[in-house]
Structure formats: C-alpha cells, structure tokens
Amino acid sequence: MAEVPTVSSAVPDKNRIEQAKRDGHPTVPLMISVQPGRDEEVERALVALGAAVEARDPRIGYLRAEMPVDKVEDAYQITGVSKVDVDEPLSNRLPEP
Numbered sequence: 001m002a003e004v005p006t007v008s009s010a011v012p013d014k015n016r017i018e019q020a021k022r023d024g025h026p027t028v029p030l031m032i033s034v035q036p037g038r039d040e041e042v043e044r045a046l047v048a049l050g051a052a053v054e055a056r057d058p059r060i061g062y063l064r065a066e067m068p069v070d071k072v073e074d075a076y077q078i079t080g081v082s083k084v085d086v087d088e089p090l091s092n093r094l095p096e097p
Contacts, residue, residue, distance in 0.1 A: 038080030
C-alpha cells in the first residue's frame with residue numbers, strides 16, 4: 001500500500017485569490033479535501049488561521065470553510081489537506097456583456 005503524503009500537494013489558485021483581494025472580499029469560501037482521519041486536525045488548523053468551518057463530512061474527507069482572503073494560501077500548507085478549491089461565487093457583480 002502506498003504511503004499517504006502528510007503535507008498538502010495542493011497548489012494555490014493565485015489568480016482567484018488575487019481577484020478576491022481586488023474585489024475587496026474579506027473572506028472566500030473554500031472546499032477542502034482532507035486525508036482520511038485528519039478532518040478534526042485540519043479543522044483545528046483552519047480555525048487557528050481565522051476560518052469559520054461551515055460544513056464537515058469525515059465520511060468523504062470534506063470540509064467547507066469561510067477563510068480570510070489573506071490566509072487562503074496558508075490553508076494549502078496544512079498537514080492533512082489533499083486539495084483546496086476556492087468555491088463560487090466570489091462576486092455579486094453581474095458579468096459584463
């Protein structure tokens with residue numbers, strides 16, 4: 001059986017993070033995939049970074065959190081995190097024609 005990595009291999013979506021900052025969002029919603037059995041550990045680390053964990057499902061290794069935009073990249077470095085996606089919507093503005 002292959003060893004499970006202990007450090008996230010997720011890569012920040014810098015474009016979406018920078019767009020959220022430019023748009024003045026204080027927080028962004030994140031969808032986070034967690035390695036098996038590490039959901040509580042990851043949740044504690046997210047809360048320590050100022051996130052509000054809104055949903056958690058340890059059966060499938062999933063967390064949804066509202067994260068301060070200036071701490072999003074730190075979420076990618078949390079031990080036990082497999083993947084981080086900036087969730088939609090980030091803006092209330094209608095698309096330009």
